[in-house]
Amino acid sequence: MTAARTPSTPRAPAARAASLADVAALADVSTGTVSRVLSRPDMISEPTRLRVMAAVEQLGYVANGTARALAMRRTMTVGAIVPRFGSSSFPALIQALETTLAAGGYTLLLSAPEPRATGDTAILRTLLERGVDAVALLGAEQPPQVLAMLGASHTPFVCMWAPPDATGSSIGFDEQAAAVLVVEHLCALGHRSLGYIGGRTADSERARRRLRDLKLAMAERSLALHGDAVVETEHGFREGFEAMQAIARREPPVSAIVCGSDYLAAGALAALDQAGIEVPRRLSVASFNDNDFAPYLHPPLTTVHLPIREIGEQAGRQLLARLGAGSAAAPVALPVRLMERASTGPVPR
Incomplete structure (x- = not known):
């Protein structure tokens, strides 16, 4: 049934x-x-x-965003490609960029991929297919395929954290001036042999520039970079801690360590404290970025203040100007300054 x-x-x-x-x-x-x-x-x-x-x-x-975009011939969105943050200062940069664009009526679409292979345009292509009106990139060393795609689509763009140039598309600061501030400070304190903990130069143009400019500034002042006290690693607290441990085990004849970022320096200071190596009486530590936590480390960190938020704000203003939603002067190198604190002192006797 x-x-x-x-x-x-x-x-x-x-x-x-x-x-x-x-x-x-x-x-x-x-x-x-x-x-x-x-x-x-x-x-x-x-x-x-x-x-x-x-x-x-x-x-x-x-x-109805689709209907509005068709009527305006704009989506009121800006794409940004910033490789994975990790322990870095990029969130502050992105927040400043987003806030500036929002004030002009634009929404930020952010992609934070793993560091891309040279010539990979898949992420940019996806953003352009979604109709972004402009693009913000990180760094000056962009693959030719990326620049060709932006040119063919007539998409305005800026490169953040890149030395300003005549094109007006690069927003950043003078990396050499930042390196000189650190080296001159340590030189004035009597330091002659230094170590370095920084990012992987094979993976990052910023890491390459930082190490290159430090070496140039040191050579001009007859300072030496000791090979046994140089470690390239990822930017993070743990990585700085482990790098400093490795340097301490080798006992190189250095009197100061320069770190590529405050995250690395914070880890290095913790490792020195654990090892009973007094800072700065036995070893000075200096760094770059001037993150919010730098004055509250033990001891407070001597570091170069980099205009991280200002880069995001200036990039946003430049993009808005190119989209006809504001005005902006041609980019100039943003200022840097040394924040001298208790992690550096005279060379030990």
Whole structure:
């Protein structure tokens, strides 16, 4: 005997999303007024704007981004490609970039991949296919394929943390000046033989520039970089701790260690404290970045203040200017300064 089928319960029709006309009706204004409130609120009186926004909130209205993009021929988005953060200063840079763009009405789409292989354009292609209006990149050493793709699509772009050049597309600071500040400070304290803990030069143009500029500044002042006191690693607390442990075991004849970042320096200071090596009486430690935690380490860290947030802000202003949403002067090298604290002192006798 065949069992009788139970009639299926008809599905309730999905609730219709609120439309622009619904908002206009509730606020007792025209659809054009609603549109202007959402796109150009400065053109509308404050009482009308508040009434429209109250209707938007009450109805949960969300503008049709696709339709708006077609009408404006813009998506009001900017793409950024910044290789994985890890323990780095990039979050501060990205936050400043996003805040600046948001003030101009743009949304940031961020990709934080593993360091890409040379010539890999897959992530950029994806961002361009999503219709981003502009792109922010990290570093000056961009593959030719990336620059060719941006040129072919006529997409404005800037390179952050890159030495400013005549094109106006690079936003950064003078790396050589930063290196000189550290080296001159240690030289004035009597140090002549130094060690270094920094990023992997094979993976990062920033690590290559930092080590190169340190070596140049040292050579000009007759300081030596001791090979047994040089470690390349990832930027992180643990990595700095382990690198300093390795250097301490070798007991190289150095009186100061320069770290490529405050994260590495924090780990190095912890390793020295654990080993009973007093800083700065027996070994000085200096670094770069001036992260928020640098003054609160033990001892407080001598470091070069780099304009990390300012790079993000200036990059945002440059992109907005190229998109016609603001104005910005041609980029110049942002200033750096030495924050002298208790982790450096005179060379031990």
